[in-house]
Amino acid sequence: MGMAAPESLLICEHCDTVYQRRPLVRGEVARCARCMAELERHQGLSVNAMLALVLTAMIVFVQANMWPIVTLGLNGQFSGTTLWGMIITMWQQQAQVVSVLAAFTLFFFPLVKMLTLGWLLWFGRQGRRAPGFVPLMVALHRLGPWTMSEVFVLGALVAIVKAHNYFDVVADPGIYAYAALTLLITIFAGVDLRQLWDHTAERPA
């Protein structure tokens, strides 16, 4: 077993330089003097604010997935799709690899991420550790870059522009829900979830 060293030390993840931790003022970002990577940033969002953001994101996510994203029209015929419509079509069209990639990066991983965060923050609000705190925190870390909703929004925009040359294009509510989701993800991008370790008590709830 490795033993925990003083909490007052901070090690740069990118170059292993050791720093004495110091309190940050609002909006401040501490940078590593050796490699210039971000060490730590002041966390402006309270746990309550984060929970509110995650709950909002969940509602928007449900809508983004249920509502059609785009509808095309050609000679009075119409054809629209939802995210799952797309995933299923790709499977049927012999592109199972793409289908699975889309299902995980656009549906399962974002869903797991939001549910996990909601669960951890719900308990974190009272300074407690949720049941399963440790494995869930590790899982959140591993999920890291594998959620791609924001890439999908840009992809939808490109697809709309391409289709526009040949079809009548109607943007459906799903695309707006996706745009809202991207905004929420962007706000959340600056949050270092590792603060939950420090934030919550050692004993599980």
Added chain:
Amino acid sequence: MNSLPRAAELGLISCHTCGLTCRDTGGDDMACPRCGSALHRRKPDSYMRAWALLIAGFLLYIPANVLPIMRTASLNDIDDNTIISGVVELWVKGSPDLAVIVFTASIVVPMLKFLSLSVLLVTSQRGSGWARVQRAKIYRLVEFIGYWSMLDVFVVALLTALVRFGLLSLVEPLPGVIFFGLTVVLTMLASMSFDPRLIWDGRDTDD
């Protein structure tokens, strides 16, 4: 560089998963007391894994570009699109801004990844002290933008699902898009396998 001590010099290890500062007790099977993850001074087999994934990604990137990624079929013609022809189409049909975005995501970013990761791997393996700050910055850039390459894959998927007008107009995915999706995944795994701390090893440390 005594003013900026590194973890190894102080007998410390930072947990790769939760960031906790731990004491290096010297064993090979140390675990983080907070999250239980195995503690490593450097990511295990970083060079070998990163090279293997990078080369595999590059091999798949060739068919991804050569093979068409999407077929558009209408009553009077069938058209197979490659990544590049898709970019050209956006450009000539009056969306140069989107053409630049797709070109960046599908061509520039993967090429930047292959090039910069190769340079990072070679220089770090030699313990080179050349342009360390810049190399560290390039690595963070690659990590940050890498997943945007999935853009074209989602474009093809969405168009396939949307353009379903029977004989009048149909879009089908072609094998290129599968190779491309796999390339993106492999290069993401490659950059995750590389340990940026290695840039700063060699010369002044004997890790």
